[in-house]
Amino acid sequence: MRVFSNATLLCGEEFEVVKGYVAVENGVIKEIGEGRAPYRNVTDAKRGIIFPAFTNAHVHLGDSIARDLAAYEHIGRRVGRRGAKFEVLKKREVSKGIRCSLNEMLNLGTTAFCDFREGGMKGIKQLKSALLKNQDAVMLGRPNGDNIEEVLKNCDGIGISSVADYPPGELKKISSAVKKSGKLLALHAAEVGDDVNEALKLKPDFLVHVTNAGEESLQKIFDSKIPVVLCPRANAMLGVGMPRIKEIFENASVAFGTDNVMVNSLNMFREMEFAFKAARGLSRDYKFDARKILEAATLNGRKILGLKSSAIREGNEANFIILGNRKYLYDPILAIVHRYEASDIRSVVRGVYV
Numbered sequence: 196m197r198v199f200s201n202a203t204l205l206c207g208e209e210f211e212v213v214k215g216y217v218a219v220e221n222g223v224i225k226e227i228g229e230g231r232a233p234y235r236n237v238t239d240a241k242r243g244i245i246f247p248a249f250t251n252a253h254v255h256l257g258d259s260i261a262r263d264l265a266a267y268e269h270i271g272r273r274v275g276r277r278g279a280k281f282e283v284l285k286k287r288e289v290s291k292g293i294r295c296s297l298n299e300m301l302n303l304g305t306t307a308f309c310d311f312r313e314g315g316m317k318g319i320k321q322l323k324s325a326l327l328k329n330q331d332a333v334m335l336g337r338p339n340g341d342n343i344e345e346v347l348k349n350c351d352g353i354g355i356s357s358v359a360d361y362p363p364g365e366l367k368k369i370s371s372a373v374k375k376s377g378k379l380l381a382l383h384a385a386e387v388g389d390d391v392n393e394a395l396k397l398k399p400d401f402l403v404h405v406t407n408a409g410e411e412s413l414q415k416i417f418d419s420k421i422p423v424v425l426c427p428r429a430n431a432m433l434g435v436g437m438p439r440i441k442e443i444f445e446n447a448s449v450a451f452g453t454d455n456v457m458v459n460s461l462n463m464f465r466e467m468e469f470a471f472k473a474a475r476g477l478s479r480d481y482k483f484d485a486r487k488i489l490e491a492a493t494l495n496g497r498k499i500l501g502l503k504s505s506a507i508r509e510g511n512e513a514n515f516i517i518l519g520n521r522k523y524l525y526d527p528i529l530a531i532v533h534r535y536e537a538s539d540i541r542s543v544v545r546g547v548y549v
C-alpha cells in the first residue's frame with residue numbers, strides 16, 4: 196500500500212476539498228481521510244494538491260511530426276483534404292511522432308485521450324504500435340477505402356472530419372455501421388461554417404468544436420443533449436473564431452481537446468486557462484466558475500468517452516496528479532485552472548506511479 200499524506204485533495208465529482216491523505220492499494224483508492232494518516236510509511240505530498248488526471252477528449256496525434264507546419268496558412272491549406280500535412284505524413288515516421296506526443300501527454304498529467312485517427316487500418320496500426328501502458332486510448336478511426344466493419348473491429352468507433360467530406364448516402368452507411376457495432380461516433384461540427392443540422396442527423400455520441408454554430412444550431416445541440424468537446428485554443432490558433440464557451444457550458448455536457456498536434460500544444464493547463472478567461476472576458480461574467488472548467492478537463496472527458504470515473508473516491512482506480520505546494524492560495528480549484536503550470540506536477544499516479 197502507498198499512502199500520500201499532507202495533501203489538499205479534490206474529492207468526488209464535486210471536488211470537495213479534503214485536507215488529509217489518500218491510500219492506494221493494487222492501483223485502487225483504498226482510503227481517503229482527513230488530517231494525519233494513521234500509517235507509518237507515507238509519502239509526504241508537502242501540502243500539494245491532489246486532483247484527477249486530465250482527459251484530452253480530442254486530439255490528432257498522427258500529425259505530431261508536423262508541429263506548426265504552414266502555421267500562417269488558411270486552415271484548408273494546413274489540414275484540409277489537400278493540406279500541407281499530407282506531404283509530410285507521406286515522407287516521415289508517423290509512429291515516432293505519436294509516441295513522442297503520448298509521452299508528452301503523460302508527463303503533462305493526461306492519462307486518457309480520444310484520437311481522431313486518419314488513414315484507415317494503416318493509421319490505426321500506427322497508433323496502436325505507439326501506445327503506452329498507463330494511458331486510456333480511445334481511438335476513432337476512418338474507413339479511408341478500407342472495409343468499415345474491419346475498421347470498427349480494430350478501434351473504438353469512427354471520427355468524421357466533416358459532413359462535407361462524404362456524400363450523404365455514405366454518411367448514413369457509416370452512421371448505421373457504427374450504431375450496429377455499439378461503438379462511438381463523433382465528428383467535427385461548425386469548425387468553419389455552420390453544418391450542425393447535417394451533423395446532428397447522424398446522431399453522434401458527441402460533437403467537436405461547434406465554433407461557428409449559430410443561435411438556432413446551438414439550441415438544437417442543447418435540445419439533443421449531445422455532449423460537446425471544445426478546442427478553443429486550436430480554433431483561435433487557426434483563426435476560425437471562438438465557441439460561445441459560457442453558453443455551451445451552461446447548456447451541455449462539455450469536455451476539452453487540444454486538437455491537432457500540428458496546430459496546438461498538448462498542455463491541458465493552458466487549455467483550461469485560455470477557455471476560462473475567454474469565457475469570462477467574452478461574456479463579461481465574473482461569476483463564471485473555474486470548477487466547471489476543471490471538471491471538463493478531467494472527469495467529463497472520461498464520462499463522454501465511456502471510460503470509468505477517475506474521481507478521487509474510495510474504490511475508484513488511482514488516477515490523479517500531485518502538484519507541488521504554492522503559498523497563499525485561497526482557492527485550490529481556481530489555482531489549478533489559472534495559476535499552476537505543468538512544471539508544478541510532482542507525480543502522476545496511475546495505479547501506483549506513471
Ligand SMILES: [Zn+2]
Pocket residue numbers: 253254255311383403454455
Ligand atoms: Zn479535430
